[in-house]
Amino acid sequence: MAAVLAGAGCGASSTAPVPVRNLPPVNVQAGSLKTGFATMERLAEAAKREGELNVIALPREWVNYGEVIDTFADKYGIKVNELEPNASSARQIEAAGRLKPDVFDLTLDTAVKEAARFAPYKVQGWLDLPDNVKDPAGAWYAAYGGYMSIGYDPREVKPPAGFADLLGPGYRVALDGDPLRSAAAFDGVMAASMRAGVPRPDQGVSLFAKLKQAGRLTDPAKANTIVAWDHLNAARGAAHPDRWKVVIPRDAALGDYHVQAISKAAPHPAAARLWQEFLLSDEGQNLLQKGWARPARGEAMAMRGTLDTEQAARLPRAPGPPVLLTIPQQDAGKSYLKKQWAKSVG
Template structure:
């Protein structure tokens, strides 16, 4: 997802001139580590001290990170290999809402959430601004640092190439398509956003429009489960991964008239048992290495534009992502809330 703003980091080179005094100046002692500070500089001074503090804590606890979702399996392994910090994984398939509701022990240190859930629960998080903070779009980060976007995706149509290539959601009502959403739209965010993508008209969501389209498919007996479908409506990173695993049997398109996008955001728990490890995780995830690892999972790094300008983006992998038709339509929180309310009232009775 194209990041609309970025800030170039200035490199400050300090050199000593010939003939300078050889008298050494005592180094200024570093302040004590504050593992719950707002930034790397404020709490640790540098990455070495952050890494040391995280190693002293001994582990990091995460929740809701399936290994096959945006390459989280590879990211978790790379984090442990790089820093030697053990990762405890809780409920990999937990939804955003479930992550915050889960009465589990040990408590999670960090969260990966949809934007609406993060905004609604901002008071549960410990503010922290990663080193790449200025590269993130203003509209997908909380000004206080409570939450901030890590990666984005477009809603897409994945399809078996033996059926005609659909170019819009309206095409799916034509004969020959058996269609699946990625879950129940009353419970699964990906399925809900699939309905909302189908509801777009000139960039504005009309929930009734999306429900009616899937209602027509349901009444025709052509709305089914993914294993039986020749079309799956899901995020493009999910469909792109499916296509990479089955290059002769799957294609992906992002409809030109429905470029719905969404970000997943990161947050640190206010009661994180391992606050330094939590901050090290975020620094890693938002580093050039972490962002490229997310892109390897076909997600769109939130820092992509700034990384591209600095020559740090993996452009070979970027070329493998589905081509978007243009800037994404991002639902506002009121639009998301209105859509969920409408589906709660109408989905079950309209779609059978």
Template structure:
């Protein structure tokens, strides 16, 4: 029997013998919709939800509905709390989301790590209830931004037409038609595809990655996604295709290129719906929200802690592409140096 249970039993016994004692409930502190945590601003999640429902809307930006299960995440949040979600520029890049914030006024951001770090001053610090479960190396210690989900760079391939590639070097063999998900100078996924190809013993060498794709181009093997039998992309995007009935698409993460990355969440300092923005973060980092990311084949930031607590959907987790080991995470200096190199050399 716990101390709390014992105390409850004792209270019942005293009440039965002596009559119920009158206790005065202390009034709750006023709601602060711009607080840095749920406890500090709202005391309970119910009060946070009530404040958010009064605002009635949430503005999100750069959230494609087919990316990491965001379609279901948005719909579930809207239905659960009765809040209208306005979706601005779903296909925008992280940089575009930041640049258009003054005009479109999003409440929240979903960004690449480097974009979040570079723009931390634009965000309102907020630590979700599950803050301690988010690894320290993928969150700002003051709460400006924090990883929500991540994945590994992978090779998705049509198993009917090509043999399973085991490395990026395999893609140079005849028969492979390879695509990147965009221009690596503009798209984070394409950039990380080049960087995964550049790894040597876990160390990025951007020139090596560029040379590989240049060889593919010269051999006529670099193409558009619509005509490719191999697509270099995040594992959660490649894995989504495998779930379609009759699909022969399969996914592998090369053992010599375990490049990973997280996408991070942040609240706009000038959010027009500050309570709804905070409720959105609490939802994303709840067990329910993290499992919805998992359902979209993304790896939730609280995943390790959820395994220990028994709250991770292990059946869904078993469907994820098997990782070759701990991910290599690029540092900000490595990312900046690689982007500078691409800016000068990719067009050639």
């Protein structure tokens, strides 16, 4: 299915009813629902006693996080404190000691690097998550992902088949930020660099350098073509269907995930675990998909009939399974851009 970034296992864990008198004491630091709480009801009760949840880097317009947060707060009666909504992954880690977030929403490379900071916890849908986007010990795991895409104004330019077409006449192109500071913009350059499924950073920098030299690399407010995650371009297209279309180039199907983690120093450890259970539940995954993201559990949900298939059908058409950059490939790309971007593009 186009709604799913990658294949996943089919078996979700479940919690059988346990007689109340036989339940062990609640352990809010546990690594799973079964070992720490036994039931979702006991987890919810423990979280309600804490009363609050600190989240960070969750803009309300990003993948429908506003509705996700409000639904969670209303469902469980927990106050959600929204810290630094626009913080980057690096900023989340930097500010954690002062701001004390309970949970993180991170890029994959940051999660891998900072895994020692996180409290392992395997959600009930653990087996539905692709193995290559979860830490075997449960320190972090994907909740949603997307493809790098090209959004364009069909009134001004022809549908681009790939990144090379952006060098043609009429395209005024923007990245989603500075690729030296923005993960989304960096991935845009890396998508443009793909050759037969392999990133070649020099090719990506070369394309944007040519656009710059031609005076057609601009900012999003002036662009008729924006290289960004498909959920951002799709949201723009949903608001203006006649003025904005989205394509995921067949020869550059670069994908990525945002992963979740619980802070070892979480001030509200039960609420943090309840948040992860909600975000990875069928309800939470469908709410993220409503924001044009691709649920990490999407394939298993589709097989069980719990995925919102109407919304899934509205997502931009994916040309096939995504290419996920390895950590060494990301590091090599960042190193190359650090040396060449300012020199070649400015």
